[in-house]
Amino acid sequence: MEYMERQVVMRYDGTFAGLLCAAQEASRLTAVPHHRLDFKSQDEGEELFEEPLDIQTDLGLARQIWRKAAAQGYAAGLRTCFDAYCSDSPGKNNHTGRVLCAMLREAARAVGPCAAQHLARSKLMFLDNLNDPDILSVVTAARRCRNQAQKITGLIRFSELVDGLWYSAISPDCDVLPLIAPHFALRFASQRFMIHDLRRSTAIVHEPGAAWRILDGVFLPDGMQVSNLPCTEKEFLIREHWRRYFSSIAIEARRNPRLQASFMPKKYWAGLPEMCDNGILYTSRLPSKKEAL
Amino acid sequence: MTTTDKIAILADAAKYDASCSTSGSARKNTPGGLGTGAVAGICHAWATDGRCISLLKVLLSNVCAYDCAYCVNRRSNDVRRAAFEPEELVRLIVEFYRRNYIEGAFLSSGVIGCPDATMERLVHVARTLRTREHFNGYLHLKIIPGTSENLVLEAARWADRASVNIELPSSASLASLAPDKKPQAIFGPMRVLARASGFEPQFLPDASVAEDKKLPDAPLKLMSEPASLRPRSQQVYSSPVSSFDVQDSAGQNRSPFPRSVMEARQRRLRNPEAQRIPAGQTTQLVVGASPEPDATILTLAENLYLAFDVRRVYYSAFIPTGGDPRLPAVTRPPLVREHRLYQADWLFRFYGFKAQEILDPAHPFLDLSLDPKSSWALRNLAMFPVDINRADYWTLLRVPGIGPKSAARIVAARRSGSLRATSLPALGVVMHRARWFITVSGRLAADECEDIGTADTVGASRPAVESGISVRRWRFLDHPELLRRILVDPAFRHEPSFQPEFQWETG
Numbered sequence: 001m002e003y004m005e006r007q008v009v010m011r012y013d014g015t016f017a018g019l020l021c022a023a024q025e026a027s028r029l030t031a032v033p034h035h036r037l038d039f040k041s042q043d044e045g046e047e048l049f050e051e052p053l054d055i056q057t058d059l060g061l062a063r064q065i066w067r068k069a070a071a072q073g074y075a076a077g078l079r080t081c082f083d084a085y086c087s088d089s090p091g092k093n094n095h096t097g098r099v100l101c102a103m104l105r106e107a108a109r110a111v112g113p114c115a116a117q118h119l120a121r122s123k124l125m126f127l128d129n130l131n132d133p134d135i136l137s138v139v140t141a142a143r144r145c146r147n148q149a150q151k152i153t154g155l156i157r158f159s160e161l162v163d164g165l166w167y168s169a170i171s172p173d174c175d176v177l178p179l180i181a182p183h184f185a186l187r188f189a190s191q192r193f194m195i196h197d198l199r200r201s202t203a204i205v206h207e208p209g210a211a212w213r214i215l216d217g218v219f220l221p222d223g224m225q226v227s228n229l230p231c232t233e234k235e236f237l238i239r240e241h242w243r244r245y246f247s248s249i250a251i252e253a254r255r256n257p258r259l260q261a262s263f264m265p266k267k268y269w270a271g272l273p274e275m276c277d278n279g280i281l282y283t284s285r286l287p288s289k290k291e292a293l
Numbered sequence: 294m295t296t297t298d299k300i301a302i303l304a305d306a307a308k309y310d311a312s313c314s315t316s317g318s319a320r321k322n323t324p325g326g327l328g329t330g331a332v333a334g335i336c337h338a339w340a341t342d343g344r345c346i347s348l349l350k351v352l353l354s355n356v357c358a359y360d361c362a363y364c365v366n367r368r369s370n371d372v373r374r375a376a377f378e379p380e381e382l383v384r385l386i387v388e389f390y391r392r393n394y395i396e397g398a399f400l401s402s403g404v405i406g407c408p409d410a411t412m413e414r415l416v417h418v419a420r421t422l423r424t425r426e427h428f429n430g431y432l433h434l435k436i437i438p439g440t441s442e443n444l445v446l447e448a449a450r451w452a453d454r455a456s457v458n459i460e461l462p463s464s465a466s467l468a469s470l471a472p473d474k475k476p477q478a479i480f481g482p483m484r485v486l487a488r489a490s491g492f493e494p495q496f497l498p499d500a501s502v503a504e505d506k507k508l509p510d511a512p513l514k515l516m517s518e519p520a521s522l523r524p525r526s527q528q529v530y531s532s533p534v535s536s537f538d539v540q541d542s543a544g545q546n547r548s549p550f551p552r553s554v555m556e557a558r559q560r561r562l563r564n565p566e567a568q569r570i571p572a573g574q575t576t577q578l579v580v581g582a583s584p585e586p587d588a589t590i591l592t593l594a595e596n597l598y599l600a601f602d603v604r605r606v607y608y609s610a611f612i613p614t615g616g617d618p619r620l621p622a623v624t625r626p627p628l629v630r631e632h633r634l635y636q637a638d639w640l641f642r643f644y645g646f647k648a649q650e651i652l653d654p655a656h657p658f659l660d661l662s663l664d665p666k667s668s669w670a671l672r673n674l675a676m677f678p679v680d681i682n683r684a685d686y687w688t689l690l691r692v693p694g695i696g697p698k699s700a701a702r703i704v705a706a707r708r709s710g711s712l713r714a715t716s717l718p719a720l721g722v723v724m725h726r727a728r729w730f731i732t733v734s735g736r737l738a739a740d741e742c743e744d745i746g747t748a749d750t751v752g753a754s755r756p757a758v759e760s761g762i763s764v765r766r767w768r769f770l771d772h773p774e775l776l777r778r779i780l781v782d783p784a785f786r787h788e789p790s791f792q793p794e795f796q797w798e799t800g
């Protein structure tokens with residue numbers, strides 16, 4: 001009896017593909033209601049007496065799960081789960097895993113003669129049920145992540161480097177790179193650019209004529225910092241123009257720095273030439289690994 | 294003069310134009326080209342006044358042959374003058390765009406010589422960007438009043454959005470403050486722009502019609518569900534070419550436009566064959582430089598939305614720019630009034646309100662200390678309380694503290710079970726406003742949600758406590774005066790003379 005009341009822990013490798021596989025595996029444990037499932041990535045600590053089920057990540061399988069559920073009408077729901085997974089909200093793995101699991105169960109149930117009808121009803125309502133704490137957390141986390149991605153989309157600033165690369169450094173709270181990459185790849189299709197997430201050491205890399213990629217383990221060369229990148233002459237001139245424009249467009253009679261800071265919080269200033277002394281960008285203080293946990 | 298100096302002068306000269314929205318255009322990237330449109334618009338920075346910066350907003354030249362009293366660039370004002378070389382401006386736009394500083398540009402100019410000559414220079418910059426630089430970013434062109442039809446169409450061809458400023462709320466004020474601009478010179482280009490976005494412009498009634506408008510008896514009856522909540526199959530569109538937005542038959546009542554702006558916008562069908570300018574037109578008027586009351590301004594704005602398919606009306610608080618004797622002597626811009634006008638404008642566009650519901654001849658000015666929706670609710674207490682689990686979308690929208698998003702979420706969430714007061718904040722309902730107006734399955738929300746009260750709520754309840762009414766049990770709806778004190782903006786509650794800071798609404 002006691003065993004039945006215990007949480008069932010699914011342990012996966014921390015990637016979204018791994019989470020999908022874990023959710024798929026969990027959805028088969030029909031005796032366990034989804035609120036009794038826990039999803040943990042491998043680097044999270046183990047608790048006493050915990051007997052986690054280790055899940056192998058299978059990229060092919062994950063892709064298959066995604067495609068199938070998307071074809072059944074859960075595309076928007078999957079997307080919301082992915083965005084929540086990219087967020088920095090605590091407990092996101094658990095909530096996202098459970099919601100994915102519930103979604104896959106829902107989808108699996110829809111077989112037989114009334115499947116189409118059943119699906120039409122459930123997919124409409126699935127993420128609307130904000131009375132469910134897991135769904136509410138996932139929806140809120142996804143919203144937070146999208147909002148941050150939206151804000152960063154505007155606040156990215158590229159610098160023109162001497163080798164022709166357009167470089168931009170950010171250190172966002174949420175892992176926004178996958179959310180913003182398509183936008184920049186479309187907009188600057190003919191530019192060679194890189195958007196570098198200093199906090200996670202990942203980067204979007206784009207070459208004209210090729211698809212964008214996200215690389216792991218990207219660091220600036222030794223001795224190089226955001227403040228002393230090898231920029232072109234023109235880069236500094238244009239920054240100066242921009243800074244002048246920025247200060248001239250404000251209306252003195254409506255001055256309201258508090259409002260400005262509420263839209264453009266201080267944490268973003270390091271990458272904005274208009275907010276830095278003399279237009280020299282810097283690296284904002286990053287929390288150490290310990291703090292981050 | 295260096296480019297940096299010119300930027301300083303010509304951005305400074307352009308900054309009073311409020312428009313900065315970059316929405317409504319989904320221009321695609323072309324092979325080898327630069328940029329794309331983003332339908333929802335993107336803000337790239339916020340200036341020290343808190344306004345969003347998404348476009349390079351500059352004048353081509355601040356030399357002007359006209360003499361508009363409210364404008365820094367007027368002929369009779371003594372300021373430094375400058376002008377961009379077209380090439381200089383093109384380079385600047387491209388370089389800023391490549392660095393993701395901007396979504397595009399908003400180009401305007403003082404009148405150099407005649408309107409057509411000025412417009413030709415603006416169009417030249419736009420054409421160069423589109424054809425030579427293959428620039429697909431956002432372009433907003435200001436149309437100089439009095440520009441000939443051909444040039445307006447040429448501007449519409451290259452721009453994503455164009456605007457003619459209506460400047461002042463009545464022709465009398467226009468004649469006295471902007472003597473070089475005639476109403477026909479403004480409405481002519483507006484009409485051309487409406488057609489260029491696929492809409493047949495309609496007769497614009499005189500703003501004085503506002504004087505004899507009354508509050509309608511049952512405002513909610515006239516509306517139906519919003520299209521987004523209706524199942525797809527019911528959204529029937531008639532042939533898009535023949536009958537786009539013709540006025541309803543029989544011009545019954547005195548109002549020539551029986552629909553709300555929101556309804557009209559939702560059902561608006563534009564002729565795709567005649568559509569050349571993706572994001573249509575906007576306009577702007579100066580508030581506080583002339584004596585017209587808010588009722589006139591809002592009625593005019595409503596008519597512009599309905600008759601000319603204007604996508605946004607911007608209200609710009611008059612900022613004194615050096616004593617012109619034709620202007621009222623004011624020391625600070627009427628920012629709060631401007632803020633209330635924007636709120637009223639939102640009520641038109643997203644809440645289905647009509648100008649005559651927001652203001653009437655007895656109350657021609659918006660209440661500065663209270664938002665227009667709360668004002669309306671206080672005048673219409675008979676329709677409250679509204680039940681969260683039963684009321685339809687439109688009725689929910691009328692509750693202070695519930696917006697279009699939270700109303701839609703409520704309607705969606707209650708499909709899977711009835712709602713409790715405690716789940717409302719998660720749906721985005723602003724409880725310290727809404728609680729006085731709603732019931733939850735028959736019970737007054739104010740009773741149920743003591744536990745979700747915030748510090749704000751406690752502050753707000755103080756007037757009630759002071760008057761010896763127990764917050765728990767009082768029927769606040771029977772005490773409009775108390776309710777009013779609760780709803781008044783906190784900034785006005787204690788110091789009536791204090792000039793509060795309001796959010797400058799963007800987008």
Ligand code: SF4
Nearest residue numbers: 357359361364366367
């Ligand atoms: S036409 Fe009037 S509003 Fe426009 S720049 Fe000249 S003086 Fe200013």
